[in-house]
Amino acid sequence: MNLIVYRYHEGMAEPRYDRFELDPRPGMTVLGALFEVQDRFDDSLAFRYSCRGAVCGSCAMLINKVPRLACRTQLSSLLAGKNQVSLSFYPAIEETISWNPEKEVLVEPLPHLPVIRDLIVDMQAFFQKYQFVEPVARPTGTPPEDERLMEPVAVRELEVYTNCVLCAACYGACPVDGKNQDYLGPAALATLYRFRIDPRDASGTVRLDRADTGNGWWACEFHGNCRTVCPKGVPPILAIGRARQELKSEKKRGERP
Ligand code: SF4
Ligand code: FES
Structure with a gap:
């Protein structure tokens, strides 16, 4: 599968998206996948987390165009099309990048708050x-x-x-x-x-x-x-x-x- 991740840091003219190919382990969460990217591909990737147990509230991000906690969202359920969520439309969830939800997971920062770096918002x-x-x-x-x-x-x-x-x-x-x-x-x-x-x-x-x-x-x-x-x-x-x-x-x- 591919993890497609929004990237931005101060000084960049425009944000970009990076694709990382992963072989997800059973039970791997989106947060686990971000750690894997940090370990194996790019240790500059920035994201926020603390408890890894859906308690601290610090890992919320836009996952497949739905705000969710990265630590409690499993890759397998996303790729299997489970947990699909239908939201009342707003501009931040407009599909500006094409991705195949059967093989790819799209991860972006939480909308409506300024991006500090990558997936971290102010x-x-x-x-x-x-x-x-x-x-x-x-x-x-x-x-x-x-x-x-x-x-x-x-x-x-x-x-x-x-x-x-x-x-x-x-x-x-x-x-x-x-x-x-x-x-x-x-x-x-x-x-x-x-x-x-x-x-x-x-x-x-x-x-x-x-x-x-x-x-x-x-x-x-x-x-x-x-x-x-x-x-x-x-x-x-x-x-x-x-x-x-x-x-x-x-x-x-x-x-x-
Ligand atoms: S989604 Fe809103 S109401 Fe629910 S836990 Fe997070 S901040 Fe609280
Ligand atoms: S890391 Fe604490 S809620 Fe996800």
Whole structure:
């Protein structure tokens, strides 16, 4: 098989694609293939990883035009045509290079973030938006002697959002992030909603207010790519839809201007 890899570093006039011929071992992941390229062909190839177990979120990249974690994407499943994913179209997934998905795997950097080198993108804008939603619990009142307890139903409702590993796959899959650099994006909004529904949090309506803007809840166009690509099953589109519904209801009841 061939691994086709996007290459770019500062000073290059244009990015290029390199092809590497590999004989994949059973169970080899895209991340494993990138290590093989580094070991056998080109040790200057740059990519980011840490845990190799789908936990740290640092290896998200565009694989066969779908944002995925390289460490949990097996070459054999891609070549066999399994795990095919259909996304709502956006320019970054336009096919600008021809490749044969039965014999080749195409690996590119995550869209919507500036490329630093090869497959490494600058995550600053993503994390600035995450910081903007102030992702820390703000309980009120006297702290209990033991832990703050929650009803199981409340835990179930919010824990789906706590699974986020901040990989930014959803950010690279969102058509709105691609055309509006100020849009907060799926991950930040899902986290904001996670604190909105946390019964221990005392911020109340402030959480909804934080993104009650044209670049927050209201910018989403409900393409649903965020939910489709999330490797941890987080549904940002659901959080955004619910937040909008809550805002609309509060406005209708005259509880907010
Ligand atoms: S919501 Fe999912 S895709 Fe988005 S950053 Fe979190 S884990 Fe990654
Ligand atoms: S290396 Fe940590 S998620 Fe892939």
